[in-house]
Amino acid sequence: MYPAETIPDYSREQFIEDLLREHETEIRRCLKKGAYKVQVDFTEGRLAVKVDPSGHLLNSFIDLINLALTRFSPEERRRIGVHTCPGNDLHSTHSADVDYAELLPSLFELKAGNFYIALAGEPDRRRVLQIIRKHMRPDQRIFVGVIAPINPHIETLEEVRDRVLEASEYIPIEQLGTTDDCGFSPFFDNTSLSRDTTFAKIQARVLGTKLAEKRNRGH
Numbered sequence: 074m075y076p077a078e079t080i081p082d083y084s085r086e087q088f089i090e091d092l093l094r095e096h097e098t099e100i101r102r103c104l105k106k107g108a109y110k111v112q113v114d115f116t117e118g119r120l121a122v123k124v125d126p127s128g129h130l131l132n133s134f135i136d137l138i139n140l141a142l143t144r145f146s147p148e149e150r151r152r153i154g155v156h157t158c159p160g161n162d163l164h165s166t167h168s169a170d171v172d173y174a175e176l177l178p179s180l181f182e183l184k185a186g187n188f189y190i191a192l193a194g195e196p197d198r199r200r201v202l203q204i205i206r207k208h209m210r211p212d213q214r215i216f217v218g219v220i221a222p223i224n225p226h227i228e229t230l231e232e233v234r235d236r237v238l239e240a241s242e243y244i245p246i247e248q249l250g251t252t253d254d255c256g257f258s259p260f261f262d263n264t265s266l267s268r269d270t271t272f273a274k275i276q277a278r279v280l281g282t283k284l285a286e287k288r289n290r291g292h
């Protein structure tokens with residue numbers, strides 16, 4: 074965001090320092106208020122691969138986010154997560170055509186304890202799960218998307234259960250969690266899904282995940 078030509082009396086270094094400090098402050102305030110987990114939105118990750126297929130832009134984002142994350146202790150980082158999705162606004166995406174294989178290996182270099190990965194809307198979930206399995210690290214927890222906010226269909230509990238069980242074939246259960254693919258109104262102006270539908274979808278996630286848990290204990 075800093076322009077190529079420098080701003081008088083405000084260097085790029087100073088800008089980066091201010092950016093990191095504000096980002097750190099925002100996360101710390103959430104942690105202090107008792108947030109169970111703090112998610113950092115990184116929808117720009119997949120988009121960065123589209124804008125710059127060389128991967129340079131993505132890697133500079135990864136470096137920048139890691140500069141912020143290393144200001145936190147390992148215990149704090151266990152409560153910090155990163156969200157990735159292909160965009161989700163008014164039933165449209167911005168980077169669904171970018172292969173997760175181009176993003177995920179770099180994403181898992183982030184020094185965060187949790188990853189919230191949009192998966193419900195992917196055409197080939199098993200392929201993505203294989204990539205996750207290959208690149209995730211032992212101290213990282215993976216929350217897979219089981220609800221697609223972009224789709225008005227309310228997922229059934231059985232659909233959610235099956236998605237969780239599918240993911241558990243690739244991700245150890247101790248490291249597996251579920252999430253929605255994205256927020257339901259990421260820019261606050263999305264009324265394409267009603268409030269009732271939204272809550273029904275969230276409820277399906279919670280109850281469907283419980284169903285999977287039961288099935289898993291049964292074995």
Ligand SMILES: [Zn+2]
Nearest residue numbers: 116158255256
């Ligand atoms: Zn998102």
